[in-house]
Amino acid sequence: MERADGISGLVAQAGERLVGFVCWRMSAEEDEGLLAPQLCGSVVSRTVAYVLTLGVDQAWRRAGVASELLRRMKCLHCHGTSLLWLHVLDSNDTALRFYQRCGFAVARRESDFYLIGGRREDAYALCHFMNGGRPPLSCEWLLLAARRRFRALFWAKGAD
Numbered sequence: 001m002e003r004a005d006g007i008s009g010l011v012a013q014a015g016e017r018l019v020g021f022v023c024w025r026m027s028a029e030e031d032e033g034l035l036a037p038q039l040c041g042s043v044v045s046r047t048v049a050y051v052l053t054l055g056v057d058q059a060w061r062r063a064g065v066a067s068e069l070l071r072r073m074k075c076l077h078c079h080g081t082s083l084l085w086l087h088v089l090d091s092n093d094t095a096l097r098f099y100q101r102c103g104f105a106v107a108r109r110e111s112d113f114y115l116i117g118g119r120r121e122d123a124y125a126l127c128h129f130m131n132g133g134r135p136p137l138s139c140e141w142l143l144l145a146a147r148r149r150f151r152a153l154f155w156a157k158g159a160d
């Protein structure tokens, strides 16, 4: 399934029954600071896939359904993608174990990312680099942070 706004999905079925699904959005990485900046002559794509949601019916868990959905998503739909990333509630140990097993690593912790039942909850941003994508080195990260700050100042002035 693919929509015009870049959102796609895959479902896992057992006969007529839906037992799992994954849904993601493709976009160009702009200012998240997760991918190393484009260097001269670099051919690494700036396309990233953000996993919006992944879930498996309780009765079908630990049977490899989610691993297979992610595998198919990567192999069939993410050829020109340098990074898969997503957020997970910091208390969701099962999902953290699952994603780490699938090659994702924690990139950062984000405070108050979710609003659940009126309460703010923290999240981890997890990244899985592929097709030559890599995280910024620390000096590149500093440059990105400076660029973001400069842009914010510029836009704030422009808005006056």
Ligand SMILES: CC(C)(COP(=O)(O)OP(=O)(O)OC[C@H]1O[C@@H](n2cnc3c(N)ncnc32)[C@H](O)[C@@H]1OP(=O)(O)O)[C@@H](O)C(=O)NCCC(=O)NCCS
Binding pocket: 052, 053, 054, 055, 056, 057, 060, 061, 062, 063, 064, 065, 066, 067, 068, 088, 092, 094, 095, 097, 098, 099, 101
């Ligand atoms: C997280 C979730 C998608 C995993 O789905 P799944 O089909 O059970 O995962 P898999 O069977 O492919 O698991 C692959 C590996 O992940 C790890 N893992 C998965 N569930 C785990 C659990 N409950 N405890 C510990 N490790 C777990 C294991 O290493 C497992 O391999 P193993 O079974 O050979 O030990 C499923 O638990 C789920 O739907 N949870 C609720 C929704 C959710 O939290 N989604 C993620 C946030 S978007």
